[in-house]
Amino acid sequence: MSRRKVQYCFICGKIDQEYCVSLFEVPLDKVDEWQKLIAKPGFKKRSLLCESHFDEKDIDRGFQLGDEFKLAKRRRLASKDVVPTKNLTGISSQIFIRSI
Numbered sequence: 312m313s314r315r316k317v318q319y320c321f322i323c324g325k326i327d328q329e330y331c332v333s334l335f336e337v338p339l340d341k342v343d344e345w346q347k348l349i350a351k352p353g354f355k356k357r358s359l360l361c362e363s364h365f366d367e368k369d370i371d372r373g374f375q376l377g378d379e380f381k382l383a384k385r386r387r388l389a390s391k392d393v394v395p396t397k398n399l400t401g402i403s404s405q406i407f408i409r410s411i
């Protein structure tokens with residue numbers, strides 16, 4: 312009997328199996344940088360973020376082969392320099408919405 316550890320997004324708590332989202336691990340040398348971007352304290356190495364915190368162009372979904380686009384089995388971040396940019400404040404994001 313094998314038991315798979317449930318993985319979930321550090322910010323919004325989405326579980327990969329339940330939502331079919333991809334979760335990305337922070338590159339080891341980027342933990343401090345990512346923590347500064349994420350309002351929620353406690354982010355550390357091995358913490359995971361789901362795809363909704365990244366720009367579409369920063370997620371590597373596969374590769375072009377001739378005129379066919381092959382989807383990768385496992386999505387990855389496009390490069391090591393990718394940082395999370397979206398929905399970084401989780402449930403308290405409303406406080407950042409201000410009317411002009």
Ligand SMILES: [Zn+2]
Pocket residue numbers: 320321322323324325360361362363364
């Ligand atoms: Zn998330």
